[in-house]
Amino acid sequence: MPIVAEKLTYDYSQGGLGVTHALKGVDLTIPDGCVYGIIGHTGSGKSTLVQHFNGLLQPHSGRVLVDSLDASDKKLLPQIRQKVGMVFQYPEYQLFEETVFKDVAFGPMNHGVSGEALNFAVNEALLLVGLEPDLFASKSPFELSGGEKRRVALAGVLSMHPKALVLDEPMAGMDPQGRELFSQLIRRLKADGRTLVVVSHHMDEIAEICDYIAVLNEGEVVLNGTPSAVFADLELLSRYSLDAPFAALMAHKLRERGFRIQNAVTVKELGASLIAELKRC
Ligand SMILES: Nc1ncnc2c1ncn2[C@@H]1O[C@H](COP(=O)(O)OP(=O)(O)OP(=O)(O)O)[C@@H](O)[C@H]1O
Ligand SMILES: [Mg+2]
Numbered sequence: 001m002p003i004v005a006e007k008l009t010y011d012y013s014q015g016g017l018g019v020t021h022a023l024k025g026v027d028l029t030i031p032d033g034c035v036y037g038i039i040g041h042t043g044s045g046k047s048t049l050v051q052h053f054n055g056l057l058q059p060h061s062g063r064v065l066v067d068s069l070d071a072s073d074k075k076l077l078p079q080i081r082q083k084v085g086m087v088f089q090y091p092e093y094q095l096f097e098e099t100v101f102k103d104v105a106f107g108p109m110n111h112g113v114s115g116e117a118l119n120f121a122v123n124e125a126l127l128l129v130g131l132e133p134d135l136f137a138s139k140s141p142f143e144l145s146g147g148e149k150r151r152v153a154l155a156g157v158l159s160m161h162p163k164a165l166v167l168d169e170p171m172a173g174m175d176p177q178g179r180e181l182f183s184q185l186i187r188r189l190k191a192d193g194r195t196l197v198v199v200s201h202h203m204d205e206i207a208e209i210c211d212y213i214a215v216l217n218e219g220e221v222v223l224n225g226t227p228s229a230v231f232a233d234l235e236l237l238s239r240y241s242l243d244a245p246f247a248a249l250m251a252h253k254l255r256e257r258g259f260r261i262q263n264a265v266t267v268k269e270l271g272a273s274l275i276a277e278l279k280r281c
Helices: 047-050 074-082 100-110 114-129 146-158 176-191 204-207 234-239 246-256 265-280
Strands: 003-013 019-030 036-041 061-065 083-087 166-169 196-197 211-219 220-225
Touching: 003 047, 003 146, 019 047, 019 220, 036 204, 036 265, 047 166, 047 196, 074 083, 083 146, 100 146, 114 146, 146 166, 176 196, 176 204, 204 246, 234 246, 246 265
Parallel strands: 036 196, 036 211, 083 166, 166 196
Antiparallel strands: 003 019, 003 061, 211 220
């Protein structure tokens, strides 16, 4: 189910203070079954872009196609939203029920799921995001930490089994263990054939989990490709106010000190390159 943005523009009116051109003609294709990272400095347009992928925002010009369905066509929105689930950057806006159970159950219930099948769907989704149903199901979502709220919002989307998931800053507020659990979940969902769009400032995880990455800068896609291609030019990244993954920085530093180390974006790649160099010494 490809998601395609064609010459997408979006402006925010700033009251009497003019207009912010948040997206300036974005062309991007998210192929089926891949993990696509969207990175860029704060205010570069990431959230604005991904909110078009399930019709939450409507393009000012250009268009977004989901599985060839035009996301500007209001009649198609229910169909599109069943295909593309979205977890917002600020999940507290997404949680509204009295208990975690009710929140995660909301989507399936609206699609006629009830009784044991509903219990199963909720428990399955909570376990997937690493929340023990016995501990969390009866809690109020508003008593939870930021990271836990994010997981509940994700469970609410997973319980609907969408083909594609858009996750805006899913790792914000998570500790390294939470981020590792999240990376495993992404791999599992990918293995299950889902398409994933992940907005994140965590470059190490992005480099590990993504097949492709797009870099946004001032509302434009300025770089687009595999993690190795996108993280190859550290100077260019810093021009876009972006960090590089730890492995890419280390590889660069080791090269500066005369080691013959190839470009690396993951610790595994860096390790392999280091071992090869040590064997040569
Ligand atoms: N509701 C809004 N009203 C007015 N301007 C907005 C609104 N939302 C975003 N903007 C502006 O649009 C631009 C893009 O914002 P967006 O939230 O898409 O960026 P982002 O890349 O997601 O940033 P962050 O990394 O901080 O989440 C920014 O200049 C922002 O100030
Ligand atoms: Mg954002």
